[in-house]
Amino acid sequence: KQEVTQIPAALSVPEGENLVLNCSFTDSAIYNLQWFRQDPGKGLTSLLLIQSSQREQTSGRLNASLDKSSGRSTLYIAASQPGDSATYLCAVGLNALTGGGNKLTFGTGTQLKVEL
Amino acid sequence: DTEVTQTPKHLVMGMTNKKSLKCEQHMGHRAMYWYKQKAKKPPELMFVYSYEKLSINESVPSRFSPECPNSSLLNLHLHALQPEDSALYLCASSQEDRGIYGYTFGSGTRLTVV
Numbered sequence: 233k234q235e236v237t238q239i240p241a242a243l244s245v246p247e248g249e250n251l252v253l254n255c256s257f258t259d260s261a262i263y264n265l266q267w268f269r270q271d272p273g274k275g276l277t278s279l280l281l282i283q284s285s286q287r288e289q290t291s292g293r294l295n296a297s298l299d300k301s302s303g304r305s306t307l308y309i310a311a312s313q314p315g316d317s318a319t320y321l322c323a324v325g326l327n328a329l330t331g332g333g334n335k336l337t338f339g340t341g342t343q344l345k346v347e348l
Numbered sequence: 349d350t351e352v353t354q355t356p357k358h359l360v361m362g363m364t365n366k367k368s369l370k371c372e373q374h375m376g377h378r379a380m381y382w383y384k385q386k387a388k389k390p391p392e393l394m395f396v397y398s399y400e401k402l403s404i405n406e407s408v409p410s411r412f413s414p415e416c417p418n419s420s421l422l423n424l425h426l427h428a429l430q431p432e433d434s435a436l437y438l439c440a441s442s443q444e445d446r447g448i449y450g451y452t453f454g455s456g457t458r459l460t461v462v
Binding site: 321338 | 354392393396404436438440446447448449450451452454455456
């Protein structure tokens, strides 16, 4: 069974810092890995999608890397801002193998607070 | 249209009520999903519909009944729920059933069972 872990569980940083969020998974047979942002009580906003054949993806101040062989992904946030405060979730996509349909397994999340 | 729309945003229901959650997307996605998220926990998969057919049921109690009337619409019918079923219910869709191009999530329905 795929297990996805995120470290740290919570992080508080001053504005302007560069930071790294970590995600590890136990089964390397993944289709892709997706990073999401979730504000309190809200839905999930997709940040970056990395296909299993890719090593990294970038969008603005965000950069995500994927190392399938070691079962790790990192999300790098440059020049953090108070508006970045949210919970960040990584999720790996696995083939459900039977009957079609993919299974997305989420990590435990990192709660980020960026202070003024 | 690049959104997944969920209604209602909030729902309070008694344990004897019957209610339904609705999810709609007009992106032409062929797979749709229901997830349940308890406070401070990651979302957990409940159901997957692939090309309008139920492909995955993660051993969800029968008091939750999914329905996919067409490729754009997904419903979750609720009946005789328990207070522990209170949670954020998230709908998602993907272009095809392997999720190769990623997932789009709705903003969720906050359900409270009293």
